[in-house]
Amino acid sequence: MADAGIPDGPHRSPKGLRHGYGVHAISSGVPLNMLSKWMGHATLR
Numbered sequence: 870m871a872d873a874g875i876p877d878g879p880h881r882s883p884k885g886l887r888h889g890y891g892v893h894a895i896s897s898g899v900p901l902n903m904l905s906k907w908m909g910h911a912t913l914r
Contacts, residue, residue: 870881880889887908894904905913 875881875886879885891904891908894907895901901913
């Protein structure tokens with residue numbers, strides 16, 4: 870994480886990076902059903 874320049878904080882963990890990826894994708898206009906598939910979710914719930 871330090872080599873990538875990610876500062877200390879809640880996103881400096883695998884779970885935090887995953888969450889940040891999802892938030893960025895939705896903010897960028899990726900449809901929720903596509904993001905759900907990319908993230909490996911079985912349903913939209």
